[in-house]
Amino acid sequence: MKLSSLLFVLPLVLAACGAPEPVVAPQSLPPGIDPVTGQPIDLTPGLNDREPDTCKAAQYQYLIGQPEGAVAAAGVMRPTRIVPMGGIVSQEEYDSFRINFHLDATGNIVRLSCG
Numbered sequence: 001m002k003l004s005s006l007l008f009v010l011p012l013v014l015a016a017c018g019a020p021e022p023v024v025a026p027q028s029l030p031p032g033i034d035p036v037t038g039q040p041i042d043l044t045p046g047l048n049d050r051e052p053d054t055c056k057a058a059q060y061q062y063l064i065g066q067p068e069g070a071v072a073a074a075g076v077m078r079p080t081r082i083v084p085m086g087g088i089v090s091q092e093e094y095d096s097f098r099i100n101f102h103l104d105a106t107g108n109i110v111r112l113s114c115g
Contacts, residue, residue, distance in 0.1 A: 054096040055114035068107050081115075089115065 032040055055078060063070050068082055079098040083089055085105050094115050102111040 053114065055099045057099045057112040057114055060099060060112060063101070063109050064112070066109055068101070068103060068109065070109070071101055091115075 060074065060076065063074060071080060071082065076099065079095060081089075081098055081100045083100050083102045084107075085103055089100065096114050098115060100113045100115050101109050102113065104110045
């Protein structure tokens with residue numbers, strides 16, 4: 001094949017390969033659709049949220065970092081439960097007015113919750 005013929009055929013061959021397809025960005029899904037499964041998810045307010053501070057635990061937040069004995073010394077007049085680190089809390093005995101004092105490995109209060 002002559003060089004002039006090759007120069008004529010080469011652009012035609014390259015043109016036949018075509019340009020790459022443009023990359024299309026995925027469309028964002030509307031709220032309430034799971035991006036993995038594409039199935040709807042329940043976004044009804046209240047079903048996924050915990051109850052408000054029905055046990056008034058907010059007024060005892062100052063006990064965080066204190067040892068377990070500080071609960072009795074604080075004179076808490078509500079039902080209380082001490083939950084050791086790794087302790088299991090039964091939902092059968094749930095009481096939204098009870099304050100749960102969650103302890104760390106050293107016996108200090110790290111979190112408060114209702115239940």
